[in-house]
Amino acid sequence: MAIVKVKAVKDDSGHWYVLPMDLFDSFRNDERNVNFVDSGKFDAKYGQYMTGGDLNLVQLYADV
Numbered sequence: 576m577a578i579v580k581v582k583a584v585k586d587d588s589g590h591w592y593v594l595p596m597d598l599f600d601s602f603r604n605d606e607r608n609v610n611f612v613d614s615g616k617f618d619a620k621y622g623q624y625m626t627g628g629d630l631n632l633v634q635l636y637a638d639v
Contacts, residue, residue, distance in 0.1 A: 583630055591626040593633060598624075 580596045586606055594602055602621060605611050626633045 591628075591630045591633070592621060592624045593626060593630075594621070594624050 581593050582596055582599050583591060583593050584599065584602065585591050592602070598621075605617055605620065608617075611617050
């Protein structure tokens with residue numbers, strides 16, 4: 576497992592994600608694409624990075 580820089584971000588719905596830095600720009604673009612979100616592809620692509628709760632309870636690293 577490699578250690579990578581991550582960014583904690585909140586989506587428009589208020590859910591927190593801990594994303595590898597290289598996914599941040601595509602996350603924001605995909606988040607604005609309503610068809611991508613509604614199709615379930617957004618959750619398939621980024622769901623593994625969703626914290627599922629309070630960001631303070633999450634260790635800030637991501638498996639890539």
